Structures are given as C-alpha cells and as structure tokens.
Amino acid sequence: MTDPRAFTDRLGIQPILQAPMAGVATPQLAAAVSNAGGLGALGIGASSVAQARAMIEQTQALTDRPFNVNVFCHAPAVRDPARESAWLAHLRPLFEQFQAPVPATLDEIYTSFAQDNAVFDLLLDTRPAVVSFHFGLPSAAQLQALKQAGICTLATATCLAEALQIQQLGFDAIVAQGIEAGGHRGLFDPQASDEQLSTSVLVRLLVKHIDLPIVAAGGIMDGQGIRAALDLGAAAAQLGTAFILCPESAANEGYRTHLKSPRAAFTRLTSTLSGRPARGLLNSFIEHAERGGVMPAAYPLAYDAAKQLNAAAARSGNHECAAHWAGQGAPLAREMSAQALVATLIRESGL
Structure with missing residues (x-):
C-alpha cells in the first residue's frame, strides 16, 4: 500500500489542490494557491499553444512553488x-x-492533447512540476518522457476501470472525481455506462484496489470536507468551485453573482x-x-x-x-x- 503522504511529501505541499478549471483558473490564482502551501493549477485545454506558454511562464514568474498544468486528452469529434x-x-x-x-x-x-504534439513539446520545454490529464490518457511514450523530465503525473478517473488503466500506464497519482464535482466529467468514453459514483465511494474503491496516491475531488468546499477525504484514505483533496469567488479567478460578474x-x-x-x-x-x-x-x-x-x-x-x-x-x-x-x-x-x- 502506497503511503498517502508520499505524494504531498514529494511536492512539499499541503494536501490541498486547486482544480485546473480551464477558463477560470489564472496564473494569479495558481500562484497564490501554491504560495500559500497548496498546489495551484492551470487548465490549458481551451488555450492555444502560445496562450498556454504565456500562462505557464507567467505563473512561473509569480511563484517558485510547484503547480499543476492540466490538458484535455479527449477523442476527436x-x-x-x-x-x-x-x-x-x-x-x-x-x-x-x-x-x-x-x-x-x-x-x-479545442484540439486534444492526443492530436497536438506542440502541447507535449511545450510541457517538456517549460517543465511544470505537475502535469495532469482529463478525458483520457497520453501514450506510454509521452508519459515516460514527462516522468523522465522530473514531472509528477496525474490523471482523472471516475471509476475503478479507468483507475486501473491509469495505474497500468505508470502515472504517479490519480484524481478520483465523484459525481458531485463541477465542470466536465473525466470519463474516458462518454458513451459508456457511468455509475456516477460519489466522491466518498469512489475514493474508498480506489484506496482498496489501487496502489497509487488518490486525490479526492467533487463536492469538497471546506476544511471539514478535506479532513473527511483524508480520513477515507485520500492523499489530498482537490477543490474547484471553492476557488471561483476568489478575486484571482477569471470568473466574470455574472458568474460570481449567480454563485452567490x-x-x-x-x-x-x-x-x-x-x-x-x-x-x-x-x-x-x-x-x-x-x-x-x-x-x-x-x-x-x-x-x-x-x-x-x-x-x-x-x-x-x-x-x-x-x-x-x-x-x-x-x-x-x-x-x-x-x-x-x-x-x-x-x-x-x-x-
């Protein structure tokens, strides 16, 4: 059984991850979270390569702490x-x-990471501390290249079958996304049956059957929720909606008004x-x-x-x-x- 602390100890962070939230997360938000001791994140799946590079480099200028860069790995339409x-x-x-x-x-x-070597090259060039994947997985060769560059790798799973694929490919940790989560489900195949597991059930399943650190994601909004996730065996908790009202997020006034x-x-x-x-x-x-x-x-x-x-x-x-x-x-x-x-x-x- 993997020591849950191995993941956070490797990165030198508290067990608090800010979700990447493409379109909402900014360099200012990611850097602020990382500087405060958590793991900030950028979602670049909706960005051009030039935009993504600018976001990563701006975040690197704002913090010397680790942060996560997330990409979309969906099948083409x-x-x-x-x-x-x-x-x-x-x-x-x-x-x-x-x-x-x-x-x-x-x-x-939106171009998928699976079809865009330019994003892969960008990640190897900028070398963020963490790279995460949503909607699917990279090739084994791509994953190994990222790991050899010293990058910690994560991928989202919504069920045990997806988690087993992630583990087999050689990732460092898994984001267990429960049905409560905001934003896109990380389903590898949106046409497949979705059991829509809650965060707590999914975390317990993965902790029992997977020998990798598990990050709980979905419906976690406060410290009590983080503590509950850790008590379930998660190595850390990922929060997204909790950060939308932060002034550093890119959410516009309409978004903020509705959320309040x-x-x-x-x-x-x-x-x-x-x-x-x-x-x-x-x-x-x-x-x-x-x-x-x-x-x-x-x-x-x-x-x-x-x-x-x-x-x-x-x-x-x-x-x-x-x-x-x-x-x-x-x-x-x-x-x-x-x-x-x-x-x-x-x-x-x-x-």
Whole structure:
C-alpha cells in the first residue's frame, strides 16, 4: 500500500489542490494557491499553444512553488452533419431571441492533447512540476518522457476501470472525481455506462484496489470536507468551485453573482453545453436545450454553438446561456482571496 503522504511529501505541499478549471483558473490564482502551501493549477485545454506558454511562464514568474498544468486528452469529434444540423435547429429560437445568426457549421474549437504534439513539446520545454490529464490518457511514450523530465503525473478517473488503466500506464497519482464535482466529467468514453459514483465511494474503491496516491475531488468546499477525504484514505483533496469567488479567478460578474445567489443550490449534470457531461449552475439555456430529446452535437462542437450563443446573449447583459460550471457544494462557496482561503482550509481541516 502506497503511503498517502508520499505524494504531498514529494511536492512539499499541503494536501490541498486547486482544480485546473480551464477558463477560470489564472496564473494569479495558481500562484497564490501554491504560495500559500497548496498546489495551484492551470487548465490549458481551451488555450492555444502560445496562450498556454504565456500562462505557464507567467505563473512561473509569480511563484517558485510547484503547480499543476492540466490538458484535455479527449477523442476527436466524430462529425455527423445531420446531428449537428438538428442541434443548431433546436437552438435556433435562442439565437433568434438574441438577434444572432445561427452558425452555418460548427468547429472543433479545442484540439486534444492526443492530436497536438506542440502541447507535449511545450510541457517538456517549460517543465511544470505537475502535469495532469482529463478525458483520457497520453501514450506510454509521452508519459515516460514527462516522468523522465522530473514531472509528477496525474490523471482523472471516475471509476475503478479507468483507475486501473491509469495505474497500468505508470502515472504517479490519480484524481478520483465523484459525481458531485463541477465542470466536465473525466470519463474516458462518454458513451459508456457511468455509475456516477460519489466522491466518498469512489475514493474508498480506489484506496482498496489501487496502489497509487488518490486525490479526492467533487463536492469538497471546506476544511471539514478535506479532513473527511483524508480520513477515507485520500492523499489530498482537490477543490474547484471553492476557488471561483476568489478575486484571482477569471470568473466574470455574472458568474460570481449567480454563485452567490440562491441559484447556487441548483446544479445540473448535462451534455447540452459542450457535448460531454458537465455539471454547472442551472440556467435557461440548459432548460431549453434539454427539452425535446434532441441529441447535442459531439464535444467540442456543441461547445462552439453554446459559446457563440453566450457571446450574443452577453452583449445584451444576459448570462442565461453561460457555462457557469459548479459542483453540488456551490452554496458553500466563500468570497475571499486565494491565500486567505487556503489558510482557512488548513485551519479548518486541522492540518
């Protein structure tokens, strides 16, 4: 059995990880979390290589502490013109509501790490202390190259079968993502059956069957939640929604307002925003999109449609089409600096 402390001891951190949250996490947030003793993170799956390099280098300029860089490793979209056309037709009333043209076609706006050697080269060049993978796994050769560069490697699992693949490939640790988590499910195959295990059940399963450090993720918002995860056998806890209200995050005013309102109590796991299951605050877009039983376009094609629609809505001050990712613990979110939040989490958990 792996010593749970081996992971945090290697990095010299408290057992508190900030989730990468592509589009929300910033160099300022990642650096502040790392400087406070946790492990900050950047999600670069939605960024160009140039943007990703700038984010990594800016974070390195703000901290000499370890931080995590997360990439998307999804299978490329399978194009289906009929399905894409039907989805756009289903969204037409929303585009018309905001006086925006319905897109003629949808683009694959996010390139997978599996198809982009430039991101792999970037990671080897910049050498962040930690690299993590979501939606799937790199090749064995890529993983070994990262490890040989001294990089600690993590991957997300939502079930035991995925965790076994991660362990077999040779990763250093596993992020156990429970169904409570905000943002995208890390499912390797979104078409496969999903048992939707809670964080606590998943952590216990992996601790029992996997000989790697396990990071608990999903619904953890405070020190008491961190302590519970550690008591279950996790080596650390990863928190995402808890950091959204920090001034260092990139969340806009609409996102912050909704997260601080009674709406935070209502999240929905849905594929309608991006084409893959993801949990966010319930809004008018999701309610419309889920009516009628129309299948969303594949990921990330559906995301292209949703982002264009949100841009049109936002121009009129409407935030009802935004992807405000949040976990089931959203009502527990607190507004304070990242440094203050990490200090509070450490105190609450008795670390």
